[in-house]
Amino acid sequence: MDFWPEFLASSWGREFVAGGVGGTAGVLAGYPLDTLRIWQQHSSKGSAFSILRRVVAREGPSALCRGMVAPLASVSFQNAIVFQTYAILSRAFSMNITANDPPSYKGVALGGIGAGVLQSLVISPVELVKIHLQLQRKTNDNINKSCCHKGPIDVTRNIFRAEGWRGIYRGLGITVLRDAPSHGVYFWTYEFMREQLHPGCRKNGQETFRTMLLAGGLAGVTSWISCYPFDVIKTRIQAQSKYSGIVDCFRRSVKQEGYNVLWRGLGTALARAFIVNGAVFTAYETALRCIYNNNDRATIQTENALNG
Known part of the structure; x- marks a missing residue:
């Protein structure tokens, strides 16, 4: 009976719940645009609108949400790792600050890099499964129906049978290269x-919802610009096993389609990044405030009961 209050009273518990709320809000807010981004990165031609119109006409609007279960299932754990690791490392890398001071900007950057490295270990298999589901095509005449995956578990099982753990973690190296600096x-x-x-x-924690939305959205846009070519290569490596590695994928993609391929889908990614990360930080900060307020009220009620 006492587990939940004690869990929320701990730093890990607060970050876990708030991170899960923020991550869930981000997935729900931006998943259709994420699917469109993957379609663009994997395709060799066509604008975002033409690809969207073609796929939706053939498969229906639900195609935009295909594969959403995998990121939703892992989002709480993933964001708990990211935000808790960031909170610890950002202060560890900040020298000569008191407990009431916010971490230095240097500590913030280094803490983000460390959080990005750890997140890669969790997110790489999840994104592999998600990409396979997002790129799966359903035809009206059900040709090759046996090749269609039934869900994330089916995808994971098929990849593991064919390639083992190496297949499950295909793209881990490029995921680290993408996530560490971008975080x-x-x-x-x-x-x-x-x-x-x-x-x-940063010190009083009294920013408005508008500040959270704008700062979170701009953070998402900036981080995606900094790592986008890595994300294109990652998508192609995880979508197909024909590449021998990062360099091979880069060389073959550029040779066949030019350097513009490294920025294909950027507009869609930036639109998604602003919406998603505005939602993530707003939901995260709001959840933290609610947890702190509830804990403060519970503490006051306990003290009054003991004194009474």
Whole structure:
């Protein structure tokens, strides 16, 4: 009976719940645009609108949400790792600060890089499964119906049978190269922008919803610009096993389609990034406030009961 209050009273518990709320909000807010981004990165031609119109006409609007179960199932654990690791490392890398001071911007960047490395271990298999489901095509005449995956578990089982653990973690190296520096940029931009939009909020935590939305959205846009070519290569490596590695995928993609291929789908990714990360940080910060307020009220009620 006492587990839940004690869990929320701990730093890990607060970050786990708030991270899960933020991550879930982000997945729900931006998943259709994420699917469109994957279609663009994997396709060799066509604008975002033409690809969207073609696929939706053939498979229906539900195609935009295909594969959503995998990221939703892992989002709480993933975001708990990211935000808790970031909170610990950002303060560990900040020298000469008191417990009431926010971490330095240097600490924020280094903490974000560390969080990105750890997140890669969790997110790489999840994104592999998600990409396979997003790229799966359903035809009206059900040709090759036996090749269609039934869900994330079916995809995971088939990949493991064919390639083992190496197949499950295909793309891990490029995922680390994408996530480590981009998370440093991500958290640094968020902390810097929210302080610029609402001076003093890093210390008092009183920023408005508008500040959270704008700072989170800009953080997402900046981080995606910093890592987007890596994401294109990652999508192609995880979608197909024909590449021998990162360099091989880069060379063959550029040779066949030119350097523009490294930025294909960027507009869709940036639109999604602003929406998703605005939602993530707003939901995360709001959940933390609610948890802290509830804990404070519970503490006061306990003290009053003991004194009474």
